[in-house]
Amino acid sequence: MTERPVVGIFGAGKVGTALARLLEASGYDVLITGSPRQKALDLLVAVVAPGARVATPDELVAEADVIIVAVPFGKAATVPWELFDDRIVVDAMNYWPPVDGHLPMIDADERSTSEINAARNPRARVVKSLNHLGYHEMEDDSMDAGSPLRRALAVVGDDEDARNVIARIIDDIGFDAVDGGPLANGRALEPGNPAFGRELSASELVALLAPVAHLAA
Numbered sequence: 270m271t272e273r274p275v276v277g278i279f280g281a282g283k284v285g286t287a288l289a290r291l292l293e294a295s296g297y298d299v300l301i302t303g304s305p306r307q308k309a310l311d312l313l314v315a316v317v318a319p320g321a322r323v324a325t326p327d328e329l330v331a332e333a334d335v336i337i338v339a340v341p342f343g344k345a346a347t348v349p350w351e352l353f354d355d356r357i358v359v360d361a362m363n364y365w366p367p368v369d370g371h372l373p374m375i376d377a378d379e380r381s382t383s384e385i386n387a388a389r390n391p392r393a394r395v396v397k398s399l400n401h402l403g404y405h406e407m408e409d410d411s412m413d414a415g416s417p418l419r420r421a422l423a424v425v426g427d428d429e430d431a432r433n434v435i436a437r438i439i440d441d442i443g444f445d446a447v448d449g450g451p452l453a454n455g456r457a458l459e460p461g462n463p464a465f466g467r468e469l470s471a472s473e474l475v476a477l478l479a480p481v482a483h484l485a486a
């Protein structure tokens with residue numbers, strides 16, 4: 270994939286629209302699909318993420334090279350994972366009990382929540398990223414390459430090519446991408462873990478991911 274990939278986003282909420290704005294500003298072609306409950310999505314997107322194209326789930330999957338899932342974790346099953354064979358899919362979700370409620374099966378599951386989501390379609394090339402910074406920081410903390418205070422974001426996943434594609438996007442939208450290795454390492458990026466929500470440089474983020482990589486090995 271040498272040209273800029275077309276990016277499709279599931280979820281036209283706080284994260285989905287912030288990412289759509291950042292991607293549009295960085296020259297990406299963006300498709301976005303919202304909840305079936307959302308009325309007047311064209312109007313919403315025209316106002317909060319101008320330039321992004323509203324699409325049905327089928328249209329999005331047909332056109333997007335990279336799919337970002339940014340819906341509430343508790344609604345992940347409503348996303349059509351069965352259509353994601355061989356597709357690069359970014360899981361930007363977090364299990365967040367204040368929103369999702371306490372889910373006993375998730376509480377008891379030692380896997381990263383992205384491993385749980387990846388199991389919804391083992392043929393999808395799932396990458397975890399973008400989940401560990403707040404939507405309100407996505408634009409404020411975006412900086413040009415080489416800026417001394419540039420914040421780092423991790424990219425973890427079992428498919429190295431997919432990680433590289435997402436790392437390029439992360440860099441384009443204003444963050445230093447840190448390759449965090451396999452998807453299991455994503456636990457360090459989740460709520461309650463050291464890298465979640467913290468403003469970290471690339472070297473600081475690498476240092477936090479290293480112990481988890483050891484555990485996952």
Ligand SMILES: NC(=O)c1ccc[n+]([C@@H]2O[C@H](COP(=O)([O-])OP(=O)(O)OC[C@H]3O[C@@H](n4cnc5c(N)ncnc54)[C@H](OP(=O)(O)O)[C@@H]3O)[C@@H](O)[C@H]2O)c1
Pocket residue numbers: 279280281282283284285302303304305306307339340341342344347348349361362363364365399400401402403404405
């Ligand atoms: N808020 C943050 O700062 C932040 C940062 C990083 C990651 N995250 C994670 O990112 C995800 C989204 O967070 P958010 O704050 O953007 O939530 P949000 O503002 O509630 O937006 C999520 C949107 O996704 C919609 N949706 C639900 N099922 C869908 C489907 N199948 N297809 C398309 N859209 C669907 C929801 O509609 P309904 O209202 O109808 O469900 C809602 O409009 C969550 O997993 C969250 O934990 C959040």
